[in-house]
Amino acid sequence: MSEKRFEIDSKLTLTTETDDCTPLEGRESQSWFVFAVWRQILELDSSAATLKAVFKSINYEKSKRNFDHSIKIAVNDGLIENKNGLLSICGETRSLTHDWYCFRCFKPAKIILKCNGCERVYHDSCRCFCDERKKCFYCQTRIQEPIRKKLLTKDEINDAIDLVFSKLKSSYSSLMQKSTLKHESEVLTRHVTKLLCKPHFNFSLIEAKVTNTEYQSFFEFATDCKTISYNLNVLYGPESEIGKQCEEMYNFVLKEIELLSYCVECYIRSFHKKRDDHYYWFIMP
Structure with missing residues (x-):
């Protein structure tokens, strides 16, 4: 399930109008x-x-x-x-009011477009703004759509996300540790606030949101994973080993959400039913 597929599923009309965002003078250094x-x-x-x-x-x-x-x-x-x-x-450490690097491709630009609803910025060619509320695709408030004609409760949504997160911990434990930046020096991490608007957003915060039953949709969870991918790509680059792991991780999350969209109950049962270390999708109750 690609990011583009996610956009199509959102049923939002994307626009190229100039009044849906705020042009800002950006940065040019990588x-x-x-x-x-x-x-x-x-x-x-x-x-x-x-x-x-x-x-x-x-x-x-x-x-x-x-x-x-x-x-x-x-x-x-x-x-x-x-x-x-x-x-x-250079300069003192201070909190940013908006990002400096494109949320889609992680690169800088002399002129960057800021979403009117959140801290994210985009290149003109990367923009993904909704023309109704003039907010970008990722900061839209989404209510979880029914799955197999059934509305999910917050408990059911977070229980399902918890299973996806368990798979994430199993497959991407090293990436989760890197998201905390504890492998970097304390002095260096203090300066990260010059590059990132949410420098301390990591997988432990996602886990806390799941534990506290805060997620209202699978989309919200995927967006948080995208934010972590963004942070690490800004710091290490999309061509780095960490950047490649981030892309793989985010695609994994989208794929799992696609499976959930077919049948949450089947997904939950398949998670607990395996044979020879392989999980089976269609199983007997």
């Missing part, structure tokens, strides 16, 4: 490059490091000229300071 440079600065020295030393220590596949150009862009964005070849992390 967030994962900035994050990697920050890490190297802190590993080489607690406050600053030479441009040459950072280039040698960072795993940068392009030329020194490209590296210098990327540093210049990050300096212009106010994320890195370069004083005569001495690099340091």
Whole structure:
């Protein structure tokens, strides 16, 4: 079940009108490059490091000229300071009021479009706004649609999500740990607020929402998983191993929700019925 399929299932009309969002002056530096440079600065020295030393220590596949150009862009964005070849992390840590990087492709842009209903931003080519409420696809309030003509209670919705989450924990435990950023230094994680609007949103918060029966729809759960994927992609890049795991994880969630949309009871029973370590969809009660 692709993200596009999810959009079609939502029955929302997507629009390209210009009054459905707020254009903002964006950033042009790649967030994962900035994050990697920050890490190297802190590993080489607690406050600053030479441009040459950072280039040698960072795993940068392009030329020194490209590296210098990327540093210049990050300096212009106010994320890195370069004083005569001495690099340091720029500015004070503060909470953002909106994202800086496209929620769909994770990349920066000189002009970015902000949703009027949430903190998310998009490229013009990535926009997915609803023309009725002028909010993006992901911040729409969704009531769970009936499944097999049956309206699900919040308990039933969260019980089903709990099973999906159990599978997530089994298959993506390392990704869940990385979402907490505990593998990064405490100093580095303090600066993440310059890159992410919700830097502390991780799988433990999703688990808490399931435990407290807070989810009102499967879509809401999938959107939270997408938010975690967004955070990790912004920090590490979609081409990184973590970025690829995030894409796989999110597609897994969409697939499980598609299975739930056929029959929740069948899904629950199949979860508890297995043979030779394989779960069976159609089983006898």
